[in-house]
Amino acid sequence: MPLLLEAVLSVGSDLDLGSTLQQIVETATALTEARHGALAVLEPDRDRIDALYTTGTAETERSFLRAAIVVHTEVFGHLYVAGKRPGPFTDTDLGLLRVLAAQAGIAIGNARLYGTARQRERWIAGAAAVTTALLTGTDAADALMTVAEQARVLADASAGVILQPTEEGGMEIVTASTPDDPAGIVGTVIEPGSPVLVQLLGGEPVFIDDSATDPRMTTGVRSRFGPSMMLPLQSGGRLIGTLALPRRRGERPYTDVDRLLATQFASQAALALVLADAQADREQLAVYEDRDRIARDLHDLVVQRLFATEMMLESTRRRAASEEESGGTAEAGGGGEAEERAEAGVLLGRAVDELDSTIQEVRTAIFALQQPPAAAPSTFRGRVLRETGGAAALLGFPPSVQFTGAVDALVGEETGRELLAAL
Numbered sequence: 001m002p003l004l005l006e007a008v009l010s011v012g013s014d015l016d017l018g019s020t021l022q023q024i025v026e027t028a029t030a031l032t033e034a035r036h037g038a039l040a041v042l043e044p045d046r047d048r049i050d051a052l053y054t055t056g057t058a059e060t061e062r063s064f065l066r067a068a069i070v071v072h073t074e075v076f077g078h079l080y081v082a083g084k085r086p087g088p089f090t091d092t093d094l095g096l097l098r099v100l101a102a103q104a105g106i107a108i109g110n111a112r113l114y115g116t117a118r119q120r121e122r123w124i125a126g127a128a129a130v131t132t133a134l135l136t137g138t139d140a141a142d143a144l145m146t147v148a149e150q151a152r153v154l155a156d157a158s159a160g161v162i163l164q165p166t167e168e169g170g171m172e173i174v175t176a177s178t179p180d181d182p183a184g185i186v187g188t189v190i191e192p193g194s195p196v197l198v199q200l201l202g203g204e205p206v207f208i209d210d211s212a213t214d215p216r217m218t219t220g221v222r223s224r225f226g227p228s229m230m231l232p233l234q235s236g237g238r239l240i241g242t243l244a245l246p247r248r249r250g251e252r253p254y255t256d257v258d259r260l261l262a263t264q265f266a267s268q269a270a271l272a273l274v275l276a277d278a279q280a281d282r283e284q285l286a287v288y289e290d291r292d293r294i295a296r297d298l299h300d301l302v303v304q305r306l307f308a309t310e311m312m313l314e315s316t317r318r319r320a321a322s323e324e325e326s327g328g329t330a331e332a333g334g335g336g337e338a339e340e341r342a343e344a345g346v347l348l349g350r351a352v353d354e355l356d357s358t359i360q361e362v363r364t365a366i367f368a369l370q371q372p373p374a375a376a377p378s379t380f381r382g383r384v385l386r387e388t389g390g391a392a393a394l395l396g397f398p399p400s401v402q403f404t405g406a407v408d409a410l411v412g413e414e415t416g417r418e419l420l421a422a423l
Contacts, residue, residue, distance in 0.1 A: 011100065011107045015114040024069075024104045025055045028081050031100060032065065032093045035083030039069070042077050044255070056083075063088050067101035071109045079104065116257050123261040126154045127268040134276035141175070143276055147233075147243065147269045149177040155254075155262055157245040158225065161185065162233070163200070164241040168192060171200055171242065185221050194218045196230070200242050205263055206230040209253055211246055227253040231266035235274045243269070303362055310355040317348035361400065379408045380416040 011024050021039055029037035036056035043050040064082035068075055079101050084093070133146050144162045152160030160177040169192040176186050190197050196216040199206050208214045211225040225246035233240040243266045247254075254262075381403060388399045411419070 011104050015111050017108070017111040017115050020107055020111045021051075021053045022055075024079065024100070024107070025053045028079055028097060028100055029055055031096050032081045032089065033085050034065075034081035034089075035085055036081070038080045040078050040080070042075060043253075044074075050252070065089050065094050065097050067094075067097045069101050069105050069108065071105045071112070076105065076108055119257065120261060123154055123265050126150050127265050127272075130269050131272040131275075134272045135279060140277075143273060144175040144241075145177065147273070148175050151243055151245055151262065151265060151269070152177045154265065155229070155245045155258065156247075158248045158251070159185070159244075159246050161244040161246070162241050163190065163230075163244060165201065165239070170194070171197060173244075174241070188219050188221050190219055200230060200232070201239070203232040203234045203239050205232060205259070205266075207254065207259055210249065212249055225249065226251055229254055229259060229262050231263055233266055233270040233273065235267070235270040238274065240270055240273055303359055306355055306359050306362070310352055310359065313348055313352050313355065317352060360403070380411045380419075381408050383416070384419075 011020065011027055014020050014023060021041070025037045025039045028034070028039075034056070037054065039053040040049045041051040041053075042048070063084060064080055067079045069077050069079055079097065081089075081093075081097060130147055130150050134143050148160035148162050150160075151157070158178070158180060161173050162175040163171040164174050166172050166189065171190040173186050173188045176184065178185060190200070194216070195218075196206055206216070206229075208217065208228040208230070209226075211217050211222045211228045214222075226249035228244060228246035231243045231245070233243055243262075245262060384401060384403075388401050
């Protein structure tokens with residue numbers, strides 16, 4: 001009895017599932033004085049062995065004992081001992097093995113619960129890390145890669161893949177985290193009509209046991225993968241895309257817990273993507289508002305003041321010219337003063353021309369500020385500014401551009417294309 005009590009306590013001393021299973025085998029052989037022990041773990045809902053834990057020397061033994069290990073009404077596996085030292089096994093040995101198997105079922109259940117809790121913590125931490133990364137200003141491409149890579153690591157998958165709907169009605173792989181796949185799969189398209197596409201576009205999760213043989217899979221890369229999860233990235237009725245997490249052929253299938261946690265991760269990642277997109281829109285709007293404010297200030301303050309100064313100088317120049325004409329018949333001794341007035345008139349004229357050019361350049365800058373940076377300009381004036389702005393990198397200096405008159409109203413579409421081609 002003390003030996004049995006010690007054995008029962010030992011199998012429940014570790015919460016790590018792998019260590020617990022190995023401890024069960026070793027305790028069973030010690031308790032029954034067997035030379036060899038084994039624990040065969042069965043695949044869920046199947047009769048095939050998923051894992052085997054052994055101890056001792058495996059020999060051809062005529063006598064052995066077996067006891068089923070049941071976890072929550074489900075047969076988890078079978079515990080074997082063989083080669084009694086000395087003599088054959090007794091009914092007492094069988095009773096001890098069955099008691100140990102019953103206690104092992106409880107210990108395995110606890111270890112699995114602990115493992116699930118730890119797994120859930122990792123997924124929650126991963127989702128939080130993704131949210132933090134996306135809300136720090138990551139651009140769209142990097143945001144999708146962040147989601148794909150984090151999900152791949154958490155799911156222990158061979159690849160983390162993001163698919164997005166195409167204009168033709170299919171879905172295309174736009175981002176993939178595939179460290180062990182140098183060939184790459186970005187650009188692979190699920191064509192319209194694929195059986196799996198209806199579920200994906202409808203925002204339904206798809207779980208596949210073997211991608212290579214599942215008739216729903218029609219892409220050319222399916223032969224590389226086995227178990228797979230395809231999870232919708234949607235928030236508030238908006239479908240951003242699909243997160244696919246395939247494993248290599250022959251690797252362990254995803255459990256119900258894996259599927260649940262990955263689905264929850266996908267939902268949170270989709271929400272984070274939407275929030276990040278909204279934040280980027282707000283920041284862009286703030287930039288537009290700031291640019292518009294600067295343009296208004298330039299127009300209302302700078303241009304008006306420059307224009308007023310130009311008018312004052314122009315008035316002064318004309319007055320000086322008028323005085324020069326009226327004083328042309330004056331006495332000869334005033335010739336030096338006349339020359340000075342003429343020179344002053346020339347200088348005033350140059351100043352007026354410079355101010356006029358400055359006003360034109362400021363107005364051009366105002367127009368450029370009013371155009372969204374990322375948007376393709378729709379007016380002829382905007383297209384000219386885009387072309388000259390691009391030429392600055394080649395020329396080494398920004399070209400000066402001036403417009404006279406309502407060019408957008410006067411220049412037709414065909415003429416505008418020809419003029420742009422000549423720039």
